[in-house]
Amino acid sequence: MEKTQISMYQLYKDMLDNYLQSKSEHALYAAQQFSKKMMENDMSPEEMVSLHMSVFQEMVPELPEEVVDSFDLLLEVMIGYGLAYREHLSLKDRQRELESELNVAAQMQQSLLPQEPLNTDEIDIGVISVPAGKMSGDYYHFIRDDNGCLGLAVADVIGKGVPAAMCMSMIKYAMDSIPEQRLQPAALLENLNRVVERNIDSNMFITMVYGTYDPRDHRFYYAGAGHEPGFYYSAATDSFEELTTKGLVLGLTPKVSYAEYVKDVQPGDFFVLLSDGVTECRTEGEFIEREQITEMIHKYSHLPAQEIVNRVYRELEKMQDFQLRDDFTLLILRRSV
Structure with missing residues (x-):
């Protein structure tokens, strides 16, 4: 496991452990901050689900089989979602580029009048x-x-x-x-x-x-x-x-x-x-x-x-x-x- 992955793994494990014990607002705020780190490290939704599953299984080794299986299903769902979401972001970026180009073209057109x-x-x-x-x-x-x-x-x-x-x-x-x-x-x-x-x-x-x-x-x-x-x-x-x-x-x-x-x-x-x-x-x-x-x-x-x-x-x-x-x-x- 790479250094960044180990750091994210430990950070999430500490955060999840803290939340399960305290159920506090501070722990929820920490989760919001963690999402920023996900963006910085370009983590996909399915990678986040996989991280949660790995951490949770370490914290609770004797998980019921149904819970483990549900994680597998969720992971497959998030893989599909992640692909669709990345495509959506790509289209939004392209739309912004087109909007910018149209704005420039509209300004140039006005200059002809x-x-x-x-x-x-x-x-x-x-x-x-x-x-x-x-x-x-x-x-x-x-x-x-x-x-x-x-x-x-x-x-x-x-x-x-x-x-x-x-x-x-x-x-x-x-x-x-x-x-x-x-x-x-x-x-x-x-x-x-x-x-x-x-x-x-x-x-x-x-x-x-x-x-x-x-x-x-x-x-x-x-x-x-x-x-x-x-x-x-x-x-x-x-x-x-x-x-x-x-x-x-x-x-x-x-x-x-x-x-x-x-x-x-x-x-x-x-x-x-x-x-x-x-x-x-x-x-x-x-x-x-x-x-x-x-x-x-x-x-x-x-x-x-x-x-x-x-x-x-x-x-x-x-x-x-x-x-x-x-x-x-x-x-x-x-x-x-």
């Missing part, structure tokens, strides 16, 4: 994007050119988890690679569609709406690729209308043409772009109506754009008992003057 809206005296932008899980399949985008024109987009990968997040990353880099067309909505979607069709799996698709605001003539140009229709709010009529975002989703076929639309924008008017995680919020088992969303936005329309999207998100989150079922992205672009 614009960190600050491009607000000016003329333009007020607010955006909120919240993943339903660790990783998001939603993407939003801002960019300004040398003429002060503002391009913005909201996209949604049809899928979830890591594959959707990887597609989202591809969208960002693909958009950065075609700068000369990124403020021409229809042309951008056509080029992006070819990139997506060549590079993602055939069972994954991407929807997107892309718009450009030109402060020189106060017009908003936009095009859609099968994305959730947004809204246009007219301050003059105090009313909302639905934006047309028809068009084939990105990635289905390499040759697609997209229609481009234009809106004249007056002071106080604003555009609402969103993902289906907003419109597919459920309350009492039913999807909320789109009119409910515009009513919420209208209720807070006197506030800055960022405060509007924050409050709408909190209200919809509360309606779902704070459990998002899909990635949530809501963006507002308002002409201030």
Whole structure:
């Protein structure tokens, strides 16, 4: 018997003898401390049962045969348990590693999103994007050119988890690679569609709406690729209308043409772009109506754009008992003057 085994054997024998004689709380506390030594020496459950059986048989040599046999059965049970328990610990360690890797990936994914809206005296932008899980399949985008024109987009990968997040990353880099067309909505979607069709799996698709605001003539140009229709709010009529975002989703076929639309924008008017995680919020088992969303936005329309999207998100989150079922992205672009 090795020195460590002899030490553990004697320690356990003294502890068991003390407990059998005193039945004291102190003896039970000693047993708790002994369990720490078991961990330090990497003792398995079956080794502990074997140790107890050896010590007890030395202390009580004339054990009934049934008791000895019961130890044999217990030892076999603990061998199986020990194997299962070690496998369980291994899986937990792997799960922790995966969680750590996902946390790093989620942080990297967030770094791909614009960190600050491009607000000016003329333009007020607010955006909120919240993943339903660790990783998001939603993407939003801002960019300004040398003429002060503002391009913005909201996209949604049809899928979830890591594959959707990887597609989202591809969208960002693909958009950065075609700068000369990124403020021409229809042309951008056509080029992006070819990139997506060549590079993602055939069972994954991407929807997107892309718009450009030109402060020189106060017009908003936009095009859609099968994305959730947004809204246009007219301050003059105090009313909302639905934006047309028809068009084939990105990635289905390499040759697609997209229609481009234009809106004249007056002071106080604003555009609402969103993902289906907003419109597919459920309350009492039913999807909320789109009119409910515009009513919420209208209720807070006197506030800055960022405060509007924050409050709408909190209200919809509360309606779902704070459990998002899909990635949530809501963006507002308002002409201030």
